[in-house]
Amino acid sequence: MVDVEDADSAVARPADLLARLLEHDDIDRDGFRMSLWSGFYTGPVFAEIERRYGLARDENNVLFSLAYCSPLTAKSISDFLGRPKNSISRAVDSLLKKGLIEAETDVTDRRRILLTIRPAGRARHEQTLEVSKARERLMLRSLDAEERKALDAILAKLMRSAEDWIGPF
Secondary structure, eight states, X not given: OOOGGGSOHHHHSHHHHHHHHHTOTTSOHHHHHHHHHHHHHHHHHHHHHHHHHXXXXXXXXXXXXXXXXXXXXXXXXXXXXXXXXXXXXXXXXXXXXXXXXXXXXXXXXXXXXXXXXXXXXXXXXXXXXXXXXXXXXXXXXXXXXXXXXXXXXXXXXXXXXXXXXXXXX
């Protein structure tokens, strides 16, 4: 295997590497590009949130989920985000220790623990949301208003159709 640092500079450039990969008809072109695009967003966003606010990826995702859909169980968060249960469980434990969320036993089903966001957690979420929004603006700056509207419609349609193969959210 050739180390990227040792490779020809034309191959080592991300745009050139992507172009060479997309020359092949036997790859999942759209899936591959969506995966890369997602990584261009999530990697830097979660690294910056951890650096600035001390929240790991799953901690941030739990806060995000609870900021808009509280109360939730850890299982429902795990299912929705497609993240491993143990990762979400660790994030929940950490957020409880930090005082950013709270947990209460569900009075209708004492086996379930309902999670809600606390005011400090909501404040932290608002801070981290600015990091996400800034990255989104950066990544979509090449699109004009009409293209942004089209992208929004396409993503909404893809998310609605996801229920056909992953089940309802």
